Amino acid sequence: MLKALVKLTLPALLLTSAGLQANQAGSTLETVKEKGFLSCGVNTGLPGFSSPDDKGKWSGMDVDFCRGLAAGVLGDANKVKYIPLTAKERFTALQSGEIDVLSRNTTWTLTRDASLGLNFAGVSYYDGQGFMVSKDLGVTSAKQLDGAAVCIQSGTTSELNLADYFRTNGMKYQPVVFDTSDGTAKGFDSGRCDVLTSDQSQLYALRLRLSNPGKAVVLPEVISKEPLGPLVRQGDDQWFNIVKWSLSVMINAEELGVTSANADKMRSSANPSIKRLLGVDGPKGKGMGLNDDWSYQVIKQVGNYSEVFETNVGEGSPLKIERGLNALWSQGGILYAPPVR
């Protein structure tokens, strides 16, 4: 009886455990197509990059990137589910498969590439860390900030850069940490800290949130390189390619002068580069498991890089950030995408 029991249960147990072993993550592309929408991890609220309006509609550069991805993969830019994440939550959400792509002003670093099991698919915004102070303090340089209380978002590269900067300059500081960038702005506004530090783009966005934006100034120092871009999980090269090339297509489109407005007309252009870009000719989407017109959908429904930049953070927005480093390589910036060929 005992033997029989063991005979029966043990193999069954082994079988189930073998069967349940390491449930291989399936193809992300297939999962996305199956559920019919893209799960996109975004910031909880950062004007210009990702923030919901009073009707719950999301907008911003990071949001537009996800819309472009959805347009390419599903043919509809609106088939995106936005999942707001704090800096602390973001990587776990991607690792665990809760989201398909993380498009949340995240800095590309070696640690994040090498030990988190994640891959950066490119750079969508070249940023650098800066400081914002109250005008009353009369501070003109970050070198005068010895002993200041600094509001900062926890779990960011800013936290590390800040420590490095103050240490190399032999200064002391008090880190006052908050979970969200909104929290840092509130802390700064209430006077809990003298300085707010973050990526420069965020500083301009957060300044708009202050009760009196005119009272705060952004100091000239930029203390770090912050290349921000979308991330995916490691181990799914097809999905990695799709995300990487969705971004490249938007940048290439700007370079070739293709916009959402003229995309239809451009399909009949004689320029071979434009033909390849819009999938009329050339490699199209087959190698990545996408439709032939995937890149056309990205541009038609969302626009090229310049359109996305200008409407969200540039001239067409309250932030009025200049292109600077984020201009095309041919126009004095460092934005450069591999060719569609």
Next chain:
Amino acid sequence: MLLRLWRDSAWRAVLFQVLLISLVLLFGGWIVDNTLTNLENRGISTGFDFLSQSAGFGIIQSLIEYNESLSFGHTFVVGLLNTLLVSALGIVFATLLGFGMGVARLSSNWLLAKVAAVYVEVFRNIPLLLQIFFWYFAVLSVLPSPRQSLSLFDIFFLNIRGVFLPEPVFDAGGMIAVWAFVVAAVLTVGLVLLNKRQRKNTGRPLPFLKATGALLLIGLPVVTFWLANGSLHWDVPHLKGFGFKGGIELLPELLALWFALTVYTAAFIAEVVRSGIESVSKGQKEAAAALGLRPGRVMNLVVIPQAMRVIIPPLTNQYLNLIKNSSLATAIGYPDLVSVFAGTTLNQTGQAIEVIAMTMAVYLTISLTVSMLMNMYNRWVALVER
């Protein structure tokens, strides 16, 4: 043979227990193995090597020497000590306030009893997280900037950056006096215990106990201070640069958390104390009063000692709750274990499983330790049959 064993109910019981335990172990093993395999497949690094890597981020409050170049292991200790600090402060003050409120609620003074009742009902029925936010944002929005600090005699300061107190600084001779005080305290405790035994054995207390104790506690440090030619000066906080320098600084995050934990837990402790006191039968009080004891002594000598037996076990629960609730610190950025270690460190290293496991182990250890100590205390005050 097997069949005989099977029919033996004792053996059968053993068999089923062995089966159940191996099932549980197999399941646990499967979970661990599966996790490791999945992490490996996804290219996420595992292990505890990260503890020796340098942390690279600053922490606003640390009870030990800490700077950015120290390791993630240090951040663990810093977070742990900050958790212990706020828990200890919370427990001491919640106990005092709770006992006060519990006794007040039973007071024959109508106003006092009602105030205590309102206090208990209000604070135990509002979620703790909201109370923490309330105290934090109340502090932040009401208090002035460092330059317009509220001050008391120009040595205590209160502003949006927290409370600043003067710090006593002793030289070598002064330190001897501090140690002398510690020795005096130990001697006094010994004296009290001796007195207790004396009273138990002979029914009479030691003569001049209070005077001797006071003389020891005050006299010994003063005499050594004078003999060692010690000196003491106060490091008074002063405005410099962006804020105050010198003295002892209590962060607004610490104050808000401490306040909220104290007020919230004290409401529960007050109820525990009230129920404990009410569990002592009325006859005891009447008998004590009939013997001519004054109300204060009735409370101290008759009611409280008996009530303690009822109070201790639920009081332990409240202490454990307070310690665990201190993890809400992360909501307002007080650098406790959850905020520093399970928050920032986790995020910088990405090693969620190791970090969370360590954090859980810490809370488990603290809680079990407190529980053990309280059980020891409980045995001590428990009714001893003679």
